[in-house]
Amino acid sequence: MQTLKFLISPVVLLLLITGCDNAVTPESAPEPAAEPMVTTTPLPVYNFPSETLLGLWIETAQACYAEAELSYLEFDAKTQEFLDAPSQTRLRQLQSAWATAHQHYAACRIFQQPTTGDSEGLALFRNQLDSWPIMGGFLDAVPEYPDTGLINDGVIALSVATLIEQHQLTDSTEVTLGFHALEFLLWGADAKRSYTDFMPYASEMSPMGFDTNRENRRRLVLTDLVALLLQQTEQLQARWLPSGTLAEMQALTPQKQTRFMLQSLSGFLTQLRGSYFNENHQGDLFLIEESPFSHTTRDDLLASLVNFNLMQAALVSLLETQEVGNPSDITALQQAAHWLLTTVDTLPPLQEDTAADWYAVAADVNTQALAAIRAIAALNKAIGLP
Amino acid sequence: MTLAIFDLDNTLLRGDSDHAWGEFLVGKGLVNSKVYRERNDYFYQQYQLGKLDVVAYQTFVLAEIKSRSPEEIFGLRAQFMAEVIEPMVLSQAEALVNHHRDQGHTLMIITATNDFITRPIATRFGIEHLIATEAELKDGLYTGNIVGTPSYQGGKIERLNDWLKTRDHSLAGAWFYSDSHNDLPLLKCVDNPVAVDPDDQLKQFATQQQWPIMSLR
Numbered sequence: 001m002q003t004l005k006f007l008i009s010p011v012v013l014l015l016l017i018t019g020c021d022n023a024v025t026p027e028s029a030p031e032p033a034a035e036p037m038v039t040t041t042p043l044p045v046y047n048f049p050s051e052t053l054l055g056l057w058i059e060t061a062q063a064c065y066a067e068a069e070l071s072y073l074e075f076d077a078k079t080q081e082f083l084d085a086p087s088q089t090r091l092r093q094l095q096s097a098w099a100t101a102h103q104h105y106a107a108c109r110i111f112q113q114p115t116t117g118d119s120e121g122l123a124l125f126r127n128q129l130d131s132w133p134i135m136g137g138f139l140d141a142v143p144e145y146p147d148t149g150l151i152n153d154g155v156i157a158l159s160v161a162t163l164i165e166q167h168q169l170t171d172s173t174e175v176t177l178g179f180h181a182l183e184f185l186l187w188g189a190d191a192k193r194s195y196t197d198f199m200p201y202a203s204e205m206s207p208m209g210f211d212t213n214r215e216n217r218r219r220l221v222l223t224d225l226v227a228l229l230l231q232q233t234e235q236l237q238a239r240w241l242p243s244g245t246l247a248e249m250q251a252l253t254p255q256k257q258t259r260f261m262l263q264s265l266s267g268f269l270t271q272l273r274g275s276y277f278n279e280n281h282q283g284d285l286f287l288i289e290e291s292p293f294s295h296t297t298r299d300d301l302l303a304s305l306v307n308f309n310l311m312q313a314a315l316v317s318l319l320e321t322q323e324v325g326n327p328s329d330i331t332a333l334q335q336a337a338h339w340l341l342t343t344v345d346t347l348p349p350l351q352e353d354t355a356a357d358w359y360a361v362a363a364d365v366n367t368q369a370l371a372a373i374r375a376i377a378a379l380n381k382a383i384g385l386p
Numbered sequence: 387m388t389l390a391i392f393d394l395d396n397t398l399l400r401g402d403s404d405h406a407w408g409e410f411l412v413g414k415g416l417v418n419s420k421v422y423r424e425r426n427d428y429f430y431q432q433y434q435l436g437k438l439d440v441v442a443y444q445t446f447v448l449a450e451i452k453s454r455s456p457e458e459i460f461g462l463r464a465q466f467m468a469e470v471i472e473p474m475v476l477s478q479a480e481a482l483v484n485h486h487r488d489q490g491h492t493l494m495i496i497t498a499t500n501d502f503i504t505r506p507i508a509t510r511f512g513i514e515h516l517i518a519t520e521a522e523l524k525d526g527l528y529t530g531n532i533v534g535t536p537s538y539q540g541g542k543i544e545r546l547n548d549w550l551k552t553r554d555h556s557l558a559g560a561w562f563y564s565d566s567h568n569d570l571p572l573l574k575c576v577d578n579p580v581a582v583d584p585d586d587q588l589k590q591f592a593t594q595q596q597w598p599i600m601s602l603r
Contacts, residue, residue, distance in 0.1 A: 092484070309456060338456045338525070338527055340526070342528070348514060349509070351514060
């Protein structure tokens with residue numbers, strides 16, 4: 001009986017610490033002797049120094065967003081320079097600024113996971129900022145259909161409101177907002193965008209009172225999308241300021257803080273698995289290119305994996321120090337994280353003639369991500385939260 | 387499609403990225419500065435003399451990569467790119483690369499430096515194809531060894547031929563830009579060899595052969 005008390009009490013204590021609604025109180029708990037499901041392995045109570053790790057997590061997130069903000073401002077500045085005096089050199093500089101800004105956005109993905117119940121709002125946000133894949137023809141001309149897209153649709157007045165209304169109107173690929181709408185605008189469907197597509201012209205007013213000149217409309221969409229991007233990324237960054245959800249995170253119990261960080265890793269990996277390699281009904285994997293016009297998919301993915309690895313290493317270090325979880329789960333997480341990072345690093349930039357290199361590792365990427373997700377689930381269980 | 391091939395160190399960059407990586411590690415206090423610098427400088431001199439044991443050199447370079455976690459080395463590499471490589475990028479080299487890109491050429495860097503160091507540099511130039519000496523990976527970690535033929539001297543031709551076979555490409559009309567006599571084997575194979583800020587040996591050979599000689603500095 002003495003032994004059983006030892007077994008049960010830490011469980012109850014953990015439930016009380018975490019404030020779980022379903023906690024079994026000592027009064028209502030069944031007699032230990034009558035509880036056949038009681039584990040024979042004690043669940044110890046951990047005194048996590050998670051505030052140190054959370055501090056590092058917050059500091060890294062804030063630094064990541066601060067660097068990203070600079071890149072967004074540079075992108076905005078290059079947009080203005082380009083629109084003020086379009087040239088092919090300035091278009092190239094703007095494309096380069098887009099690529100840098102998007103890589104910074106991708107680098108912060110690990111810090112874009114839901115914290116305390118804001119998952120729907122966050123998903124909506126991410127969906128507007130970084131939707132892909134994109135059917136470019138919904139927004140602008142493509143070689144086969146030179147008059148297609150919102151920009152060339154002379155009966156629709158363009159504004160931020162219109163772009164928001166039209167975003168994913170009938171299909172998720174009808175993207176009119178965010179990084180990839182901008183990518184399509186800057187590169188065009190075949191990466192042959194000319195600066196002349198953004199030259200200002202005398203307005204051609206429609207009977208409904210708006211400009212129908214396609215170059216002017218493209219300029220307007222570019223301006224509006226960049227402005228909206230700046231607003232939305234600022235809001236994302238604000239989550240990590242003391243006035244944002246940061247305070248809620250800091251108020252969590254050590255176990256819940258640790259769980260939040262584990263779930264951030266897991267959420268990131270789940271997103272990765274579903275986003276790049278999808279399985280069709282026949283079980284074949286097919287590749288979804290994140291940035292098909294700029295061919296920067298590899299760099300985007302790599303940028304996000306670098307911070308994922310950094311944060312998993314910090315978390316693993318905490319778990320190891322506290323002797324939390326099965327060492328084999330920790331090793332599995334580390335190995336998968338390292339494999340994903342170094343393997344993606346060795347891939348060539350994704351484009352038509354390198355797709356085979358990507359397909360060659362597709363199944364392994366999904367397998368490794370899944371292995372890491374499973375290891376995280378086991379570690380999550382080990383910290384003693386339901 | 388026409389291939390435009392570029393050597394990297396001292397051609398597109400003002401300096402040698404491999405040697406600079408060693409100097410970077412010394413500067414960060416991550417290695418024994420006296421011993422490491424001596425070895426690094428020795429290998430660099432051997433390279434300039436055309437006598438480099440590339441396997442020994444890459445084993446020396448990769449030992450420092452092997453001894454650190456991926457988190458650490460990727461962080462160091464990002465710093466190296468920002469602090470060391472970015473100032474080494476020659477603006478005229480970017481213009482040259484863009485000139486070939488605008489003509490629809492397939493762009494490639496071919497270098498003896500290992501792929502861990504050079505991959506982000508290729509990305510920086512927007513060059514999609516990279517043939518470099520390959521650092522071996524096992525279970526997501528660098529082993530400290532190289533794998534396959536090092537892309538150095540005649541090894542560049544072997545590696546390029548392998549690449550051509552897998553991509554169904556040819557060397558017809560290809561360009562190759564290099565600064566070093568170590569690249570003479572490949573320079574002799576292409577239709578358009580160009581000596582860029584060449585070393586003395588290459589300059590002499592290029593002059594004899596009436597190859598174009600240019601400066602990107």
